[in-house]
Amino acid sequence: MSVADQAPRFASPVDQRMWSERIPAPWWIFGLILLLLPIVANNFWLFQIMGWTFILGMIGLSLMFLAGYGGMVSLLQMSIAGMAGYMVAILGPSGAANVSLGLSWWIVLPAAFLIAALFATISGALAVRTDGIYTIMITLAIAAAFFYFTRQNYSVFNGYSGFNLVLPPKFFGVNWRDPLAFYYLTLACAALCYGAVVYLARSPFGLALQGVRDNPRRMAALGFNVTAHRVAAYALASVFASTGGILLVWQNAQIAPGTIGISSAIDVLVVAVVGGMRRPLGPFIGAFIYVLLQVFSTDILGFFGFSADRFKLIIGIGFLAIVLFSPDGVLGLWDRWRAGLAARKAATTGGGA
Amino acid sequence: MDNYIKRYPLWSLIFFLLAAAFLCLVLAPWPPELVAVWGRKQIFLNALLGGITLGALYFLVAAGFTLIFGLMRVVNLAHGSLFLIGGYVGYEVATASGSWLLAFPVVFIVVGLIGLLMQFFIFSKMEGEELRQTLVSIGLSIVFADLMLWWWGGQSYSILAPQFLQGPMELPLVSNVNDATGAITWLRYPSVRVWILVAAIVIGIAMWLVLNRTALGMLIRAGVDDREMLAASGVRIHLVFLAVFGFGAGLAGIAGIIGATFQSLSPGEDTRFLLASLVVVIVGGMGSIVGAALGALIIGVAEQMGFVYAPTYSIVLTFLIMAAVLAFRPQGLLGTRR
Numbered sequence: 001m002s003v004a005d006q007a008p009r010f011a012s013p014v015d016q017r018m019w020s021e022r023i024p025a026p027w028w029i030f031g032l033i034l035l036l037l038p039i040v041a042n043n044f045w046l047f048q049i050m051g052w053t054f055i056l057g058m059i060g061l062s063l064m065f066l067a068g069y070g071g072m073v074s075l076l077q078m079s080i081a082g083m084a085g086y087m088v089a090i091l092g093p094s095g096a097a098n099v100s101l102g103l104s105w106w107i108v109l110p111a112a113f114l115i116a117a118l119f120a121t122i123s124g125a126l127a128v129r130t131d132g133i134y135t136i137m138i139t140l141a142i143a144a145a146f147f148y149f150t151r152q153n154y155s156v157f158n159g160y161s162g163f164n165l166v167l168p169p170k171f172f173g174v175n176w177r178d179p180l181a182f183y184y185l186t187l188a189c190a191a192l193c194y195g196a197v198v199y200l201a202r203s204p205f206g207l208a209l210q211g212v213r214d215n216p217r218r219m220a221a222l223g224f225n226v227t228a229h230r231v232a233a234y235a236l237a238s239v240f241a242s243t244g245g246i247l248l249v250w251q252n253a254q255i256a257p258g259t260i261g262i263s264s265a266i267d268v269l270v271v272a273v274v275g276g277m278r279r280p281l282g283p284f285i286g287a288f289i290y291v292l293l294q295v296f297s298t299d300i301l302g303f304f305g306f307s308a309d310r311f312k313l314i315i316g317i318g319f320l321a322i323v324l325f326s327p328d329g330v331l332g333l334w335d336r337w338r339a340g341l342a343a344r345k346a347a348t349t350g351g352g353a
Numbered sequence: 354m355d356n357y358i359k360r361y362p363l364w365s366l367i368f369f370l371l372a373a374a375f376l377c378l379v380l381a382p383w384p385p386e387l388v389a390v391w392g393r394k395q396i397f398l399n400a401l402l403g404g405i406t407l408g409a410l411y412f413l414v415a416a417g418f419t420l421i422f423g424l425m426r427v428v429n430l431a432h433g434s435l436f437l438i439g440g441y442v443g444y445e446v447a448t449a450s451g452s453w454l455l456a457f458p459v460v461f462i463v464v465g466l467i468g469l470l471m472q473f474f475i476f477s478k479m480e481g482e483e484l485r486q487t488l489v490s491i492g493l494s495i496v497f498a499d500l501m502l503w504w505w506g507g508q509s510y511s512i513l514a515p516q517f518l519q520g521p522m523e524l525p526l527v528s529n530v531n532d533a534t535g536a537i538t539w540l541r542y543p544s545v546r547v548w549i550l551v552a553a554i555v556i557g558i559a560m561w562l563v564l565n566r567t568a569l570g571m572l573i574r575a576g577v578d579d580r581e582m583l584a585a586s587g588v589r590i591h592l593v594f595l596a597v598f599g600f601g602a603g604l605a606g607i608a609g610i611i612g613a614t615f616q617s618l619s620p621g622e623d624t625r626f627l628l629a630s631l632v633v634v635i636v637g638g639m640g641s642i643v644g645a646a647l648g649a650l651i652i653g654v655a656e657q658m659g660f661v662y663a664p665t666y667s668i669v670l671t672f673l674i675m676a677a678v679l680a681f682r683p684q685g686l687l688g689t690r691r
Contacts, residue, residue, distance in 0.1 A: 073487075126679050126680065129680065132483065133426070133428050134639075137428060137635065141631050141632050141635060141672075141675060142672070145668055145671070145672035145675075149668050149669060149672075152665050152667070153665050262628075263624075269491065270495075273488060309503075312495055312498065312499040313496060313500065313503070316492055316499060319488075319492040320489065320492035320496065323488045323489050323492055
């Protein structure tokens with residue numbers, strides 16, 4: 001081993017610390033808690049609540065990536081996730097044996113990612129024909145068309161009933177639907193997606209994308225291909241959405257048009273907006289809140305004397321409150337609270353920062 | 354028109370031939386060979402008329418949507434909810450009073466008032482923040498949908514058409530000619546649908562006249578073109594905004610009654626009609642009334658034709674039309690690029 005190998009390879013002149021030192025302490029604690037959670041949490045929490053949070057968070061993350069860095073609020077991400085999930089069900093084994101092809105997982109998974117990416121790229125190319133507020137309308141229309149299509153079409157998408165008994169493959173001899181294994185699988189995928197978004201945001205592509213968001217004309221004048229950057233963002237975001245979609249199918253063991261309906265597409269938007277669309281952590285926080293409300297809505301609503309059916313009302317009012325009073329979500333509230341705290345501290349200590 | 358023919362003689366000829374062929378298809382009795390390929394003429398005519406009447410309904414919903422968008426830049430995704438509220442309120446009024454016609458003014462006022470309140474208390478507070486307005490309208494649609502589900506439940510409702518509109522009427526269109534006797538069967542079609550089509554055309558023309566021939570219409574058109582300039586010249590633009598929002602909402606409510614008479618109302622119809630109006634204005638062009646009419650006609654006919662001739666792919670046809678328009682004319686068929 002040579003001497004050069006022992007020096008940190010990517011040390012920059014600005015920051016000489018190791019990568020592990022650059023991550024602040026709260027993050028290490030947070031990560032440790034997530035890793036050790038199975039010691040205290042029961043299977044219901046691991047599989048239903050945390051698993052679902054990570055999945056919804058990943059799909060929300062793909063929307064956050066597009067909206068936060070690219071300025072494109074796309075309602076399409078649930079459809080892309082659904083497309084990947086459907087592909088897993090159609091190409092791989094499922095309960096609907098007359099439709100499913102039953103190929104093995106090493107063909108199915110790459111194909112699912114590819115087809116979902118293709119779907120995202122084509123729809124993205126259509127959506128970026130116009131910009132601004134039109135994006136939301138066009139992506140909503142495409143998402144709805146896909147939903148109605150899967151419901152009508154029986155030869156490929158098996159229509160109204162969809163696919164059931166879609167189980168994850170047993171690689172390394174592990175049953176990945178076992179709550180503990182599934183928890184770590186979703187945690188790993190979510191962490192990977194999160195890391196990828198953080199990395200992408202600082203990469204040349206991510207910076208160019210943020211430039212396109214802030215001033216497309218200027219970026220075009222600087223020689224960047226604005227349309228290509230936007231379409232590429234759709235294609236990249238599809239990877240996160242597809243990961244979430246495939247895990248979602250494995251968690252529920254089934255997929256049907258209801259999974260990708262309009263209300264699900266809007267739920268993804270709700271999750272991302274409630275959490276906050278400025279930072280990649282937002283969608284996961286939003287997803288956690290959403291899942292907690294959804295799972296415990298019976299208890300919460302029962303406490304106030306309503307029936308559990310009014311869950312959507314709670315979500316709608318909560319969403320409205322967030323949009324009206326804190327447009328940058330729960331994370332924005334947190335930031336302002338900390339800024340307020342710092343300001344008060346500065347005032348009491350005499351203004352020194 | 355003359356200019357166009359002079360400039361593009363070939364295209365004009367093709368359009369003329371297509372129009373003539375279409376008229377032949379509609380007016381003349383079909384020869385047996387055509388029937389063998391396409392099925393009976395009656396099916397075709399029914400699909401065509403069904404599409405046109407559905408287009409009339411889509412027009413009523415989409416006209417308000419496109420007007421609100423064109424003037425205020427508000428993408429009101431709660432527009433479908435206004436449609437559904439109109440339908441439910443219309444059902445209550447019609448069953449309570451026994452008068453179908455009475456439901457129309459009541460619903461127009463009630464739903465128009467809801468629209469006014471939305472504009473006054475919410476949308477006007479965040480003018481210029483398009484994304485936030487859209488998000489708020491999504492939140493409102495979730496809340497409205499759940500409140501309606503709470504109050505009216507999950508079952509479907511439909512409003513009975515009044516006595517004088519029930520039953521079929523004969524249209525001057527040949528449905529079938531008996532080879533042996535030469536007797537002509539005229540097409541019979543539900544009269545309520547024909548009258549709704551007529552009403553939609555009347556409303557459309559009235560809107561066009563108001564927009565293009567009155568002082569208020571002049572203000573609205575000026576606002577669509579340049580809002581700041583109009584406000585700077587002393588017009589109290591917020592009143593114009595309120596009027597347009599209320600009118601658009603009321604129109605959606607009226608469309609709700611018609612939708613309930615045509616088909617039925619149930620939870621989920623709100624998103625269906627919201628999507629229909631989205632596709633209609635994307636195809637027709639945002640902010641254009643004539644564009645909304647054209648888009649509604651195209652989408653309505655495409656949907657019905659697809660439903661009859663390719664049932665499992667009918668939604669794809671609608672979607673392909675939208676995709677083609679976006680690919681070749683992103684601003685919509687009659688939209689103007691801003």
